[in-house]
Amino acid sequence: MKKEITIVGAGLVGSLCSLYMTNRGYNVNVFERRNDLRSEIITAGKSINLALSKRGWTSLEQAGIANQVMKIAIPVYKRIMHDNKGKLTEQPYGNKDEAIYSVSRAQMNVLMMDLAEKNGAKLHFNEKCIDVDFEQSIVTFENTESKKNQNVKSDFLIGADGAFSVVRKKMVNKYKHDYDYNEIDHDYKELLIPAGKNNSYLLDKNALHIWPRGDFMLMALANLDGSFTCTLFAPKKGLNSFEGLNKKEEVEAYFANIFPDFFELVPNLYEQWLLNPTSSLGIVRTFPWHIKDTTLIIGDAAHATVPFYGQGMNCGFEDCRILNNFLDKYDNLSTCFENFSNERKPNGDGVQELSMHNFIVMRDKTADPKFLLQKKIEKKFSNLYPNKWTPLYSMVSFTNISYSEAWEIGMRQEKIMQKIMQYPNIENVWDDDEIMREMQSLL
Ligand SMILES: Cc1cc2nc3c(=O)[nH]c(=O)nc-3n(C[C@H](O)[C@H](O)[C@H](O)COP(=O)(O)OP(=O)(O)OC[C@H]3O[C@@H](n4cnc5c(N)ncnc54)[C@H](O)[C@@H]3O)c2cc1C
Structure with missing residues (x-):
C-alpha cells in the first residue's frame, strides 16, 4: 500500500521534500499557512534572492530539477569589496568556473511547488498547523479564512515549517526535547538597487558585493x-546601529558617509527604508529531530541559522537528499528517523558554527589585505596539493563534505595559516617555494 505523508510548510525545504516523497511514489499532502502565492509573487516584483551552492545543487539534481532551476540562476564567481571611498577589491571564490548562484527565493519556491504538484503532491493553502498528536500521527490544521479545523492522519509527518515551527514547539513541549533560540545582536533590512536603462546591471552581476x-x-x-537585492546587517543598538536610523536625514547621512557608492545608486532609499521591515536573526538548536516512526523535522524547523554563509537553504535541501537516501536504506521507520536525527544534528550545529564564523569574515576580514593574502596562499597550496588542502569556503560551497567535517578541518587549517602568516616578511615571500614547504611540514 502507498505510504501517506503529511508535510507541514510549502517553503523551500517543504516543497523540495514533497518532490522527493512523490518521486518515491508516496501520497503526499502539503499544508501551508500562507496563500498560494504562485500568481501574485512572480508579478509583484519581489526579488529576494538566495545563494545556491554545490550541496543545494546536488539535492536538486537528485530530485531531477537542477536543469529547471539553472534557467533562473545567475553565477557568482567572486566577492567584490567596496571600501568607504567606493574603491573595489576582488576575491575569486574558487578556481575558474567555480561559482555560487543567485536565485530568486520566490521563483524557486514556485517552480518546486509546480513540479511537486505535477508529480502528484496535493498542496493545501491557508492551512495553519495548530496541534499535533505524535502518537497517532494526526495533525490539526486551522483554515485561516474559514477558521474551521481539520484533523489529518497519515503514516508519518514531516515538519518543514521554518524557524518558528509549530511542529517543533509541540515536540519540545511534549517530549522535553533540548531547545535553544539564540537571537544575535544584529538585525537586517533589505534594500533594492534598481536596474539601469533597459534592465542593465549597475554593478557586476556575477559577483557578490560586500x-x-x-x-x-x-x-x-x-x-x-537587472536589480540587486541588498541587505544591511547592523547592530540593534549603539554605534552605527539601527537605533539611530529613523529620520530621513539620519538614514541618508548614514549611507552617504558609510556606503557612498551604494547611496548614489538608490534614488528612493528613504522610501524603501520605511517600507521594508527590520528583522531579527537567530539560531535554533534542538534535539532530537524526530518522534518514533511518526514525525521528523527538517530545514529551518530543525536548524535555523544566521544567513552569513548563504547555507540555510542549502543545508535544508541536503536534509531532503539524505532523508531520501535513509528511506532507501532502512525499512524500519523508527530506525530511519533516529539515524537521520543523529547524523544530521552535528551538521546542523556545523552550519551554525560556520555561519557565525563567516559573519566576522565578511564584515571585517574581507577588508583586511592580510586576510586576502592568506586566502591567496591557501589557494596556491590547494592547487598544488588538491588532495591535501581544500580551503574552508570551497569545502562548504563547492563540495558535499559534511558541514561538521568542513568546520573541523577548516579550524585545523586556520591554525596552520596563522603560523604561516607570522612568517617574517610574508607579504613579499608568500609566493616562494619555501612557504609551500613550510605548509607541507605543518600539515
Ligand atoms: C536574510 C536572509 C538571507 C538568506 N540567504 C540565504 C542564502 O543565500 N542561501 C541559503 O542557503 N539560505 C539563505 N537563507 C536561509 C534560508 O532562507 C532558509 O534556510 C530557508 O528558507 C529555510 O527553508 P524552510 O522551508 O525550512 O523554511 P521557510 O522558508 O521559512 O518555510 C517554512 C514554510 O512553512 C510555513 N509555515 C510556518 N508555520 C506554519 C504552520 N504553523 N502551518 C503551516 N505552514 C507553516 C511558512 O509559511 C513557510 O512557507 C537566508 C535567510 C535570511 C533570513
Whole structure:
C-alpha cells in the first residue's frame, strides 16, 4: 500500500521534500499557512534572492530539477569589496568556473511547488498547523479564512515549517526535547538597487558585493531583472546601529558617509527604508529531530541559522537528499528517523558554527589585505596539493563534505595559516617555494 505523508510548510525545504516523497511514489499532502502565492509573487516584483551552492545543487539534481532551476540562476564567481571611498577589491571564490548562484527565493519556491504538484503532491493553502498528536500521527490544521479545523492522519509527518515551527514547539513541549533560540545582536533590512536603462546591471552581476565595515556590513546579489537585492546587517543598538536610523536625514547621512557608492545608486532609499521591515536573526538548536516512526523535522524547523554563509537553504535541501537516501536504506521507520536525527544534528550545529564564523569574515576580514593574502596562499597550496588542502569556503560551497567535517578541518587549517602568516616578511615571500614547504611540514 502507498505510504501517506503529511508535510507541514510549502517553503523551500517543504516543497523540495514533497518532490522527493512523490518521486518515491508516496501520497503526499502539503499544508501551508500562507496563500498560494504562485500568481501574485512572480508579478509583484519581489526579488529576494538566495545563494545556491554545490550541496543545494546536488539535492536538486537528485530530485531531477537542477536543469529547471539553472534557467533562473545567475553565477557568482567572486566577492567584490567596496571600501568607504567606493574603491573595489576582488576575491575569486574558487578556481575558474567555480561559482555560487543567485536565485530568486520566490521563483524557486514556485517552480518546486509546480513540479511537486505535477508529480502528484496535493498542496493545501491557508492551512495553519495548530496541534499535533505524535502518537497517532494526526495533525490539526486551522483554515485561516474559514477558521474551521481539520484533523489529518497519515503514516508519518514531516515538519518543514521554518524557524518558528509549530511542529517543533509541540515536540519540545511534549517530549522535553533540548531547545535553544539564540537571537544575535544584529538585525537586517533589505534594500533594492534598481536596474539601469533597459534592465542593465549597475554593478557586476556575477559577483557578490560586500561593503565590509568592521562589525557591520552591506551586501548585494543580482536578480534576473537587472536589480540587486541588498541587505544591511547592523547592530540593534549603539554605534552605527539601527537605533539611530529613523529620520530621513539620519538614514541618508548614514549611507552617504558609510556606503557612498551604494547611496548614489538608490534614488528612493528613504522610501524603501520605511517600507521594508527590520528583522531579527537567530539560531535554533534542538534535539532530537524526530518522534518514533511518526514525525521528523527538517530545514529551518530543525536548524535555523544566521544567513552569513548563504547555507540555510542549502543545508535544508541536503536534509531532503539524505532523508531520501535513509528511506532507501532502512525499512524500519523508527530506525530511519533516529539515524537521520543523529547524523544530521552535528551538521546542523556545523552550519551554525560556520555561519557565525563567516559573519566576522565578511564584515571585517574581507577588508583586511592580510586576510586576502592568506586566502591567496591557501589557494596556491590547494592547487598544488588538491588532495591535501581544500580551503574552508570551497569545502562548504563547492563540495558535499559534511558541514561538521568542513568546520573541523577548516579550524585545523586556520591554525596552520596563522603560523604561516607570522612568517617574517610574508607579504613579499608568500609566493616562494619555501612557504609551500613550510605548509607541507605543518600539515
Ligand atoms: C536574510 C536572509 C538571507 C538568506 N540567504 C540565504 C542564502 O543565500 N542561501 C541559503 O542557503 N539560505 C539563505 N537563507 C536561509 C534560508 O532562507 C532558509 O534556510 C530557508 O528558507 C529555510 O527553508 P524552510 O522551508 O525550512 O523554511 P521557510 O522558508 O521559512 O518555510 C517554512 C514554510 O512553512 C510555513 N509555515 C510556518 N508555520 C506554519 C504552520 N504553523 N502551518 C503551516 N505552514 C507553516 C511558512 O509559511 C513557510 O512557507 C537566508 C535567510 C535570511 C533570513
